[in-house]
Amino acid sequence: QVQLVESGGGLVQPGGSLRLSCAASGFTFSWYAMSWYRQVPGKERELVAAITRTGGSTNYADSVKGRFTISRDNAKNTVYLQMNSLKPDDTAVYYCNAKRRDPVIDREYDYWGQGTQVTVSS
Numbered sequence: 001q002v003q004l005v006e007s008g009g010g011l012v013q014p015g016g017s018l019r020l021s022c023a024a025s026g027f028t029f030s031w032y033a034m035s036w037y038r039q040v041p042g043k044e045r046e047l048v049a050a051i052t053r054t055g056g057s058t059n060y061a062d063s064v065k066g067r068f069t070i071s072r073d074n075a076k077n078t079v080y081l082q083m084n085s086l087k088p089d090d091t092a093v094y095y096c097n098a099k100r101r102d103p104v105i106d107r108e109y110d111y112w113g114q115g116t117q118v119t120v121s122s
Contacts, residue, residue, distance in 0.1 A: 002026035009116030020081040022096030034079040038092035086120045
């Protein structure tokens with residue numbers, strides 16, 4: 001079965017760093033664009049970072065540019081989010097997402113992990 005499992009979340013002080021990992025299984029990882037989203041209770045989910053199938057292109061929310069780095073290792077079926085210079089506003093549940101479009105049957109495949117909590121506080 002398809003599974004995305006996030007890890008690496010936790011409590012960190014402002015200015016600190018965390019590295020999130022998302023381990024994928026049950027599908028052909030290299031066929032999927034990967035991304036990280038985050039959500040605060042009562043607010044809509046927002047895109048944090050995205051990376052293309054081969055890792056050749058990335059995209060970031062303005063709020064995290066210069067601080068976060070998304071990367072992937074297709075041999076390990078894993079996508080990462082390196083978070084530096086963390087701020088209290090980065091506190092959220094972070095979700096891993098896999099997305100693929102099949103043009104032959106015009107269908108989109110969209111998978112989500114269970115999320116991992118990141119708390120930035122003194």
